Amino acid sequence: xxxxxxxxxxxxxxxxxxxxxxxxxxxxxxxxxxxxxxxxxxxxxxxxxxxxxxxxxxxxxxxxxxxxxxxxxxxxxxxxxxxxxxxxxxxxxxxxxxxxxxxxxxxxxxxxxxxxxxxxxxxxxxxxxxxxxxxxxxxxxxxxxxxxxxxxxxxxxxxxxxxx
Numbered sequence: 497x498x499x500x501x502x503x504x505x506x507x508x509x510x511x512x513x514x515x516x517x518x519x520x521x522x523x524x525x526x527x528x529x530x531x532x533x534x535x536x537x538x539x540x541x542x543x544x545x546x547x548x549x550x551x552x553x554x555x556x557x558x559x560x561x562x563x564x565x566x567x568x569x570x571x572x573x574x575x576x577x578x579x580x581x582x583x584x585x586x587x588x589x590x591x592x593x594x595x596x597x598x599x600x601x602x603x604x605x606x607x608x609x610x611x612x613x614x615x616x617x618x619x620x621x622x623x624x625x626x627x628x629x630x631x632x633x634x635x636x637x638x639x640x641x642x643x644x645x646x647x648x649x650x651x652x653x654x655x656x657x658x659x660x
Contacts, residue, residue, distance in 0.1 A: 500560040500628055503567065504552055507624065510574070511549070517581070518589040525586070530593040534651035538591055540644055548621060548637040555630045566627035573620050579604055580613045588613075592648070594655045611652070614645050 497505075522530075581588050583604035587595070605612035621641045625634035 499562045500556045521586050521589040525593045530595040532591050532593050533655040534592045544640045551633045560628050563627050566623055570623045573616050576616050592652050600659055
């Protein structure tokens with residue numbers, strides 16, 4: 497197994513673990529009266545993000561050379577991702593679930609940005625393919641992700657507006 501395949505396998509394992517965590521947090525939120533908004537666009541995230549991983553898997557060959565600088569940037573992004581998930585705690589999930597009595601998170605990176613998780617995802621979508629010299633994947637999925645996130649951020653901001 498090449499270094500590129502090992503990296504990709506680790507990213508897939510991480511994403512699957514995050515889906516498990518998200519499902520647990522979603523159940524916790526719903527049990528406390530959390531309501532989902534914007535569910536219609538949610539399946540598109542599986543298509544875009546799953547397609548991104550599948551495209552990477554299909555483009556990585558046995559001779560794929562890893563650009564360690566881009567990979568280091570990706571690793572730093574994972575540290576930011578962990579920080580964001582830790583700050584959000586039980587309120588983090590992959591769906592937009594709002595709980596009226598829950599306070600808005602203003603700690604950690606949320607002191608400076610409204611949506612730091614989305615910023616991390618935007619950069620990740622571009623950086624991991626660059627680590628494998630998959631420029632077309634970086635460009636294509638960055639565009640698709642940007643289109644999807646622009647809609648999601650509008651939906652999420654509207655859902656949170658009453659709590660600001």
